[in-house]
Amino acid sequence: MRTLLVEDDDLIGNGVEAGLRQAAFTVDWARDGREAQLALGTTKYALVVLDLGLPKMSGAEILAWLRDCANDVPVLVLTARGNVVDRVGTLEAGADDYLGKPFDLSELVARCRALLRRSQGRSVEVMRYHDIVVDAASKTVLRDGARVPLTAREWAVLLQLLSHQGVPQSKSRLEESVYRWQEEIESNAIEVHVSNLRKKLGADLIRTVRGIGYLMDKK
Template sequence: MRLLLVEDDPMIGDSIEGGLRAENYAVDWVRDGAGAELALSTQAYDLVLLDLGLPRKQGMDVLRGLRARGLDVPVLIVTARDSTADRVQGLDAGADDYLVKPFDLDELLARIRALLRRRVSRTTSIIRHGRVVLDLASHEASLDGAAVTLSAREFAVLRALLDEPGSVVAKSVLEEKLYGWNAEVESNTIDVYVHHLRKKFGQTFIQTVRGVGYKVAAAE
């Protein structure tokens, strides 16, 4: 999952970015509202963490702008503004959730998981697909009830495929979900992860659609 973090405080931003990366999210961090608008116009994100008090353009204006353009990306406002009026204004402007600083990182992560579940109409952090089970909260996987050890990248690739069973996910999309701006990506990186996943879940579990990407069969 690729997230956009919009936060001008370097200490807070560094802490949030570190916590998100430790949970295997790809994170792009911008420090002002204009940078947020540029990022949102050039890159698809699974979720936006948006501060309100930003240089160059206020967070509320960024939020209204992206909704006016029809972008439906989930937005979690993370701000020190704690009045009821601010909460109401943020939610009415199109935010999906509102978290007041200071906050516990575990709560932030739980809210992110909830918003990502909602986006794919999932009610729990458990993904079940035939014989395979993924626990998004604990980052654990199993096959026929037996634990399967996955690297962080393998887990992320499998999650992206299971979010859209039956649909082809392009290699470029998988790369975008796994890596932020500064990461170097080898041309065969996704192929390697898919190869490892096939060894662990079966050669036919992930199907190749030549010239496009990969998919897992739709659940029966």
């Protein structure tokens, strides 16, 4: 899932980016508030991990701007401010969750997954679709009980389609969910990933919606 990390501390940012990418998140990293605002204004994200103490534009200002724009993207706030007043104020301002610094990376990843589940109307990590079982936590896919190996890109495309059953996903939307900033994208990359998923998981798994994109029908 395409995630925006907003953090000006390189040490923390490098650790969080690595941890989220290891957990199969597609991560863009903005190092100040203005850069984050530009990213959020031009890209649709599934999740935002937001530090409050940012240069150029504070995390609180970013959060207020997001909610004023009616952007309901889930936001996990990271901050060194640990008192109850700050926590309550951040949540009431529109944050979906709060994690004080220092934090354990595994807890951050777990909270991010929980926010994504909540935004998608799920309560568990395991998703079932006909004869396919997808475990987002362990990044495993089973078909008829047998494990099916997927590349990182195939996994990202599958999760995007599976999380939006019944809603066609355009090629550009799938590219946004799979590729980070400044990554080169071949013109037929999404077609190749979809073709590979059909070969591995079934020809009827993903339907082409002519002129729009691709779709996994709601089961």
